[in-house]
Amino acid sequence: MFREITIGQYYPAESRLHRLDPRVKLFGTLIYLISIFIANDIWGFLFLTVMLGVVIGLSKVPFSYMVKGLKGIVTLLIIAGVFNLFMTPGQTLAQLGPLTISDVGLKNAVLMTARMIFLIIGTSIMTLTTTPNQLTDGLEISLAPLTLINVPVHEIALMMSIALRFIPILVEETDKIMKAQMARGADFESGGIVKKAKAMVPLLVPLFVSAFRRASDLALAMEARCYHGGEGRTKMKPLRYEEYDKRAYVWIVLYLLVLIVIRVVF
Amino acid sequence: MSLILDKVSYKYSTGTAYEVTALDQVSLKIEDGQFIGIIGHTGSGKSTLIQHLNGLLKATEGSIYYNGQDIYDKDYDLKDLRTQVGMVFQYPEHQLFETTVFEDVKFGPKNQGLDDKEATLRAYEALRSVGFPEDYYDQSPFELSGGQKRRAAIAGVLAMKPAVLILDEPTAGLDPKGRDEILGLISDMHKKTGNTVILVSHSMEDVANYVDRIIVMNDAKVYMDGTPKEVFGRAKDLEEIGLAVPEVTYLMMELKNRGWNVDVSATTVEEGKNEILKLKGMNA
Numbered sequence: 001m002f003r004e005i006t007i008g009q010y011y012p013a014e015s016r017l018h019r020l021d022p023r024v025k026l027f028g029t030l031i032y033l034i035s036i037f038i039a040n041d042i043w044g045f046l047f048l049t050v051m052l053g054v055v056i057g058l059s060k061v062p063f064s065y066m067v068k069g070l071k072g073i074v075t076l077l078i079i080a081g082v083f084n085l086f087m088t089p090g091q092t093l094a095q096l097g098p099l100t101i102s103d104v105g106l107k108n109a110v111l112m113t114a115r116m117i118f119l120i121i122g123t124s125i126m127t128l129t130t131t132p133n134q135l136t137d138g139l140e141i142s143l144a145p146l147t148l149i150n151v152p153v154h155e156i157a158l159m160m161s162i163a164l165r166f167i168p169i170l171v172e173e174t175d176k177i178m179k180a181q182m183a184r185g186a187d188f189e190s191g192g193i194v195k196k197a198k199a200m201v202p203l204l205v206p207l208f209v210s211a212f213r214r215a216s217d218l219a220l221a222m223e224a225r226c227y228h229g230g231e232g233r234t235k236m237k238p239l240r241y242e243e244y245d246k247r248a249y250v251w252i253v254l255y256l257l258v259l260i261v262i263r264v265v266f
Numbered sequence: 267m268s269l270i271l272d273k274v275s276y277k278y279s280t281g282t283a284y285e286v287t288a289l290d291q292v293s294l295k296i297e298d299g300q301f302i303g304i305i306g307h308t309g310s311g312k313s314t315l316i317q318h319l320n321g322l323l324k325a326t327e328g329s330i331y332y333n334g335q336d337i338y339d340k341d342y343d344l345k346d347l348r349t350q351v352g353m354v355f356q357y358p359e360h361q362l363f364e365t366t367v368f369e370d371v372k373f374g375p376k377n378q379g380l381d382d383k384e385a386t387l388r389a390y391e392a393l394r395s396v397g398f399p400e401d402y403y404d405q406s407p408f409e410l411s412g413g414q415k416r417r418a419a420i421a422g423v424l425a426m427k428p429a430v431l432i433l434d435e436p437t438a439g440l441d442p443k444g445r446d447e448i449l450g451l452i453s454d455m456h457k458k459t460g461n462t463v464i465l466v467s468h469s470m471e472d473v474a475n476y477v478d479r480i481i482v483m484n485d486a487k488v489y490m491d492g493t494p495k496e497v498f499g500r501a502k503d504l505e506e507i508g509l510a511v512p513e514v515t516y517l518m519m520e521l522k523n524r525g526w527n528v529d530v531s532a533t534t535v536e537e538g539k540n541e542i543l544k545l546k547g548m549n550a
Binding site for chain 2: 176177179180181182183184185186187201202205206209210
């Protein structure tokens with residue numbers, strides 16, 4: 001049941017997006033995040049949607065697979081939407097007892113929800129098409145200048161890659177322990193909130209124990225292979241820009257410019 | 267009274283690039299009181315198969331009947347099924363969570379709705395039957411040795427007194443002594459109570475020693491199904507799918523090759539010994 005979580009997962013496929021240098025994808029994602037907040041009207045979002053559609057098509061990842069990641073935040077989306085809808089002051093459009101919907105509120109609610117959906121889908125495209133290793137390699141190089149002000153970039157990148165690597169492992173472990181306890185008659189579904197919380201104990205205790213066990217195993221395995229941090233460390237597959245990576249940069253910048261033009265003109 | 271699987275299929279991650287068919291049209295009938303061994307190489311569908319038997323996984327296609335009732339019926343109580351079909355997972359010690367061993371063993375019986383007195387009695391019985399040292403009953407399960415953790419975890423399932431007991435590689439990671447003890451106590455219990463036992467194992471010797479029926483899984487399908495003698499009589503076929511026959515059977519085959527008149531269907535050390543003694547004109 002926990003296998004459904006897709007955030008941060010890699011989806012293997014042969015596509016232009018998969019081949020792209022991770023640094024380009026990181027840069028592209030950053031620009032994309034900025035662009036979501038530049039777009040503030042129907043034309044901007046129309047353009048965003050078309051571009052996102054093109055990128056999804058290029059990625060060869062099934063759209064249904066991406067949308068799965070949205071399921072987890074539906075509640076959050078609804079709450080944020082409702083608050084924006086009713087709590088924003090402005091010209092009253094409709095009145096429902098003590099609740100009023102204003103024109104600004106309506107606009108904010110729609111914009112906010114749309115932005116969140118675009119945010120999740122857009123960023124998940126990056127993780128779906130980039131292996132955790134590539135991602136951290138890209139991040140390490142992109143953040144390298146920060147080492148000058150004593151930011152432990154290599155360590156941060158390593159922690160990130162380990163965290164990402166552990167997501168599927170812990171998901172699988174949760175699934176296994178849950179089944180083992182269900183086989184002993186545990187019930188995770190029925191009952192009120194207190195009963196449900198109590199029912200989590202037989203799941204969480206073994207999960208924490210196993211997470212610590214795995215962490216210490218990993219630390220031991222790294223030390224056994226003389227891991228000593230990032231200094232002087234070389235890569236087996238160093239990142240190298242290809243022709244199409246450079247073209248991708250041009251496309252990303254063009255995309256941002258078009259969006260700015262749309263915002264200024266309309 | 268039996269477990270029947272009718273053309274059961276199961277697919278993992280349907281509709282994605284990761285889609286795997288783990289079970290392909292498996293039909294089986296498991297009679298009461300049998301001691302069954304399931305063998306097959308890693309990824310052949312053994313673990314998936316047994317997780318269907320107590321309803322932890324729901325078949326993508328096909329049906330399963332326990333005592334004549336369809337377990338996928340809307341009003342069928344899966345929780346009740348799980349207390350009757352007990353399952354000991356691989357590395358069961360990873361499921362321990364309570365503050366003391368005794369409390370942990372009581373978890374299953376308490377979920378069955380038994381009162382505290384009855385649950386205590388069951389836990390005591392189960393711990394004693396797996397030979398768990400009484401001094402450690404009130405210790406934290408996390409402070410035990412690997413073998414004792416394993417015993418405590420198995421006791422946790424036995425305390426529910428399941429009619430069908432499924433064990434997924436219960437001896438993985440144990441030393442030879444621990445392995446023999448655990449299998450011995452499972453076998454003794456089977457003889458005493460007449461419950462159904464299903465043992466998933468990678469060790470041909472273990473399977474040959476204890477079970478009276480072997481199911482061989484290969485490529486998500488049932489590849490062979492028969493007595494140890496029938497199954498291990500097809501050494502070539504087993505080797506083709508990456509399995510083997512017990513060492514003793516190989517020895518018998520080699521002896522036969524060299525012109526000795528032995529029965530190659532011997533699967534246990536005991537039977538092998540008798541064959542060799544017969545050759546020398548002695549009776550066992």
